[in-house]
Amino acid sequence: MKSLISKLLTHSAVLLLMSSSALAIESNSQSYIESFAQETTNNQFYAENSNKTLYRFMVSFKDENLSMSLVNNEELRRKNSGSGVSFSYKGQVHTRDINDFKTDQSFKSEIKRLFGYEVQFHSFFNDIHIITVATTDRAPLNKVADNLFSTGYFNYVEEDQYITLQSKGDEGDVGGMSVLNPSSFNDPVYPEQIHFAKQSSGYYGAASIEAAIDLMSRHGVFNTNDKVNVHVIDSGFIEHEDVQYAEYMDIKYTYDYDEGDDGVIWLNGSQDPSRPDYAIYESCSNRSNNGYGYLQNEPTAEQAAEYDWIRYETDGTAIKSSHGLNAASIIGATSNNNIGIAGIIPQDNVNLVSALAVDDCGGYSSFNLMAMYWSIGELELPAFYSAGFNETLTPKTQYPADVINMSFGSEGWYCSVDQSGSTGALAEFAKMASDRGVVLIVSAGNSRYHMSDGSVAGCPYFVSVGAVTEWGNPTNFTNYGTGIDLMALGSSVRAATATKTLEALETDYSGVSGTSFSGPIVAGLAGLIKLYDKTLTGEEVRNIMKSGARDLTVGANGGDTSCAVIGCGAGAVNFENTMRILLGGEILTQPKASHYLANNLSREDSSFLSKAQEFNKNMCTTYRMDGYLLNDRFADIRYRFYGSNDGEKYELINSYNKGSFLFDNTYAYYRLRGCNTAEGVCSDIRDVEIDDSFTPGICI
Template sequence: MVLLFTTGFVSGYGQTNENVPGQNSSYHYYYFKNKLPLELNVFKVALLQRSVPGMSVSHGKFKKYGIQDTDIDSWPIPGWALAKIPATARSVQGARGLVLQIAEEKTADFVSPLFNDHKGNRIIITQHIFVGFNPGTTPERVKKIIAKYNSLTIEQQDYSNMSSVYKLRSSARSGIMVLNVANSLAELSEVRFAEPAVIFEGKGKVIPNEPDFSNCWGIHNTGQSGGTNDMDMDGPEAWDLTTGDSSVIVAIIDTGVQQNHPDINQIAGVDVTSDGGNGGPVNSYDNHGTAVAGCVSATISNGIGTVGIAPNCRIVSIRTFISIDSQGGWTTDTRWTVDALEWAENNGVRITNNSNYYGFTSGLIESKYQQTRNNEMIHFACAGNDSSSSISYPASLTSVNAIAALNRNGSLASFSNYGNGLAFSAPGANIYSTDRTGNDGYGNGDYAWVNGTSFASPYVAGIAGLILSSDPNLSAGSVEQILQQSSEDLGTPEYDTTYGWGFVNAFNAITQICDSPTAPTGIFASDGTYIDKISINWDSVLEATGYEIWRNTNSDSGSASKIADDDLSPYDDYSVIPSDTYYYWVKSANDCGTSDFSSSDTGWRSVPADTTPPNPNPMAWETEPYETGDSAISMVAEPASDSSPPVYYQFDFFDSPTGGTGGS
């Protein structure tokens, strides 16, 4: 049994019960089985009052803790607010004590310490816990484990369609207690991950740039403004083959995309945050997503603005983050990323782009990314803008392709992250993209010049859209392989951690796409024509570069064995037994794969002719002895046992029993 402790306070927030979890050790949470530190913010605490939308006014409820109404600022997520901790309690023990006293006295519906990640982004613990159990853990066993924690109830099994992932709710009113229980669960051998649902901050940072250039060098580089000629993604060359298909949708997981933008090809969006919007921006800072979307599907040949790399594909905005400042900062809930991925999966989206980097790593988010990748979704995310040799989260996940930014000369942009796990590089410096129209957005116009890996990532997502437009049946792995094989190598040969697999190229990618050939027709196997082989013939297939010959002793192709590869028809099979019947199939092949089985035909090898003379039975003389002067000699011979008619006999005559002279 895990006991949850509450405590009273004699005087001051620094006096706490010694049994309160975490008092004598630093705070942490578990990312799977890895313990990650949490830095306690001693200046503010987070308060939740569900009945008060913003809590900008508390009507004196918290004065007894030294918190005035003017010390409380609303948080963008309804019901939440941050309260300043009185100066006399600004210590680890003081902050902890304040949280526990507010929880015990039920002054707020819920209260959480405010934590900071390693970049200073703020984290708030909520009342929910997500637990991923090991495969094979039965629901009955899960219920027994959860029953040991008096504060927990199961709200949902197989959360977000993830097997053995449970959503739990704690009755505790303190984030300290919720964190303690989550950590306790995470340490169990039957648990893959356990973590509290948190509200956290991150960045979708844009580095604005004045409109000094007149065209999109990343798509078509003519050497403008000091760039390197043809150092681009070969957009126009790719568009000769395809500009994308409207059935291919790229999800933009971001701060919202302007839904009525005249130059973005999109379908109606969705908002998975607490704001309940329609996928478009909600506040004046929600600018990032609109610029990201333009890199994918800004419309072609409409006489205005810019163009995306996949202009006839469409994007869908899934607003997942609430912007909180003009520098790209936002807040979100762990569940919102999971909800965004689930919405995309349920609505047939194959490609997602997340041009944001989080200050919080989550087993729940990682599991959802991996599950959807296993289900053939392809994910892209920005590597980060810290000039760092480590990839930001969630781009650092193995299920996500991390994208670095290049400048117009093909070098890594000065701000771009790089390092182990980097997948590809794409244009990300001085990018001309869509902005919110009118006075909203980064400037007063409808377009903006921006820098950041945030814009390199959607370019690669757009090329993935062109690939799926050319062949919608490709697997996620095949799309990624095409991107790898078609990228221009910029660094050391093959893969390196500065450029990944290289500079993505739309034209190269599309020309690498081909279909597996069709199955051959006209299959014919010889029927006894040859004494040493069976000859298999078929009609050639135009797109094939070779053929596979398959054989069985019955008509089941599923148990047939491949006996040979061949370039042309016919193929001669010398490994057969005379008179036995064999079934043959042929598959055509090229670099993209092999065809289905052809129809079958049977063949057999004839029995070779017997060239050994027959062995006659003993002769019988009709009359003997034979005397000199007899007119005839009659001989009778029985047919040889190893002969077939006609049989010819040779008779030899000699003048003595032992031979001598004579004739036949």
């Protein structure tokens, strides 16, 4: 059976015989190479196809030789070099020859013959080619993808979507909170960090972080030199007195091959210098090549004559947005330094890493995927693509990720293109990363729509996070549905901020809103779990976090909430519950009690009448308790039930072998705990919620 390259060359022979250029190829290969080197650049391609519909895809070829031939020719166009030049990829050396150039032209000719599409190759990493397809028939994207896939050349064809960061305007300020121990952290803004507070009924934006950290401290988790590596793939790092980075990386400006690949951009310095961001691009609609924002190539003579331009080396630094700083600070800001806020993971136990893949206006999904591969130490580039670091070495992170936090939402980027169940670039990476123990956290998005399991945030192996208010209600912007795993505070989350210009840097702290800031809270929990046990897979960590979450589908009166209708995953993230599961399984669900007749509303119920006599002959104070341990790790469980009239001094009322029992409601306050009597290990004592919404009429 002929290879795909052989088929392409056989078909191209007919085409080439009909052109004078074909004769030049056969008689003088070097002249062909030189002419090909002057062939369409990316900017020329866009200009020549400006009247056509353009789609950008990530594709993977089945034929490795075809793939390498196309890499050869893309490099030829980029560097304008001739045949005989070698490059390495995955430890193998590839040398350009005339067949590479023939194959490139033959492949494009074949696609044009079949569908009328023009194809341009941009870049290549981890067996993934980035291409643009121009079509004159205005066919929808899915149709173009299906047509390409039907040729048999590709493992998958997946849109390279331009995606944006997921932040929203602040939903309002918050007041101080009531914490277990107000002196736990001396950071001035800490009392406003709602997510650290004790989670309780109707206050589910709080995540009991302080209680979990206290529990982990008592178990000695922080007493080692172990560190967890948390990567934030976002808008880049900004220097800040309260946030310390171990490493940072620039993907967007270094590897955007359409507009330069050196990590250098050119900022428009002709704007009003009295404005704080005068040298920074102004709007997403003016983000490139129009004289108003920034350029990634050196300005042309015409542009230079019209505006003043400032050369700027990004070096992984955010240009305008402090979005990445916001997210990183929630996870790992320095705690107990009398400055700003407290981070979730203690600074001595975390390596915080920044990867710049998007800016204030967004970035291609391929940039984010490249950053993901870099974050786990598996980025594979042809040697000549590593311009920003070394012409012979692919950049490697010093701190391979245990957790990756991403805030680009789910709009438009799917796990795979629906083509006979083909696995796409994202799903392929996600499974590999999760199997290696990497926890992938992604914000659900702020479009207020139902997320399916197929979107990025609903992709298998990703932990998708929606946003709730401090009271536990879904925010007015969060996405929801079957693709959600967990919910976390996403309204007025306190974070480190900064205003950056070319001349000054002003740091501060403020409330930020959006699922972009719910995600880092869950990433902080994932980091704490991985700090305790590095052997857990990403999927195991996700399941542990979901097991510890507080269900949001049932309201205080027992009725359905909005989450029961729209879908909020496992519910509100709860650090304390999760850590109790992880550290020994002694987690007791929130115990609740209500009148025995609250659910059956039948005062004459024979079972009630007989049971009630054991407690109170007038039956008005007979209540049912419901509370249980989340798992069965305790072999011999007894539930100890305590009562108090002043809320301070409690006495043991009784002990039971089940968490559901009847009692005489004669105390003002109650508590419950579960104990393994054989080992003498108990859960923490939990306050019992008393529901007095129903009382028999005879008792009123």
